[in-house]
Amino acid sequence: MNLTIDIGNTFVKAALFSINKIIDSQTKPIAELDFFIKKIVKEFSVENIILSSVINHPQELDSFLASKYHFILLDHTTRLPFLNEYLSPETLGKDRIGAVAGACAEFANQNVLVIDAGTCIKYDFINSNNEYLGGAISPGIKMRYAALNNYTQKLPLLEPSSGFLELTGNSTIASIHSGVQLGAVAEVNEIINLYTEKHKNLAVILTGGDMLYLKPVMSGKNNIFADSFLIHKGLNHILKYNVDI
The missing domain is CATH 3.30.420.40 (ATPase, nucleotide binding domain)
Incomplete structure (x- = not known):
């Protein structure tokens, strides 16, 4: 076991x-x-x-x-079941390594974009040749709420909302929710569009503690999957890869 x-x-x-x-x-x-x-x-x-x-x-x-x-x-010297092309592997987050390994295990030999919504929103891409090329890091949803509160005098600190959000906020609170959460959804959608234009047969995996707030991204799309255990599946994939060597 x-x-x-x-x-x-x-x-x-x-x-x-x-x-x-x-x-x-x-x-x-x-x-x-x-x-x-x-x-x-x-x-x-x-x-x-x-x-x-x-x-x-x-x-x-x-x-x-x-x-x-x-x-x-797990560290940057651990044998991985994919080719790591990241230029600074010693700085690559271990959660990102686990997520990419999970994508490698679940969608072998396919172009995959992993979107991990946690403290930060992390984008990681592995291609159909099993090569990890890197990705992007942007502020997470709660970090965006905190930034509005920290860098202004009057905007309140809010918690993310799991309910329906109006595009046009009719109050300051509604406007913050729209700007933060729908703004994050818009960002994620556009990143997916950019990768889809560049890479054929792209699969997208959403994971992380805040992926609940990105569910609108999945609406009407059949190439986007949610997996709350992706990192653990990746860690298990790495473990088996090393045990079997």
Whole structure:
């Protein structure tokens, strides 16, 4: 059984795989990291583990896992199941690596654009030759709300709305929601259009904690897919690739 661990800024997410099938997934606050992971490996028959982290997590956990399991700490030196053409691989976010590997696993030998909506909105492209070429990073939805509040004196700090949004806001609050969320949707739609014009048979995958707010992007399109477990599928793909070598 494989265990994939994705440590973010606020939460740690873990998924258990039997070959390619997710049999369990859990999420806990980052403060519970050590207890959470040790509890999982005690309860399940884990053989192989991969850990991806965007923070400086305790190295004692790595040492513990490495002493008992086939353990991979994902970094820029890890063997990947795709050709990484990024010019600064040491600066490439591990979440982006996982997402691209997930795209590689789900849509082999196809042009794929991954859109990961989280703290930032990240765009990553892998072509049909299994070459990762890079992408783009723009402010996430919550970051856009925070920027309006931080860089003005009177605009309030709002939370994203999951309801219907009017294009023409008839109040300041409605105008902020329209500008931020519909603005993000417009950005994503245009990026998809640009990639579609340049690359044939393009598949688009939406993932990330804020992908809910980008659902209008999927309206009427059959080449766009939502996958909340894409990064874990990618981590499992990387893990299997290294175990099988």
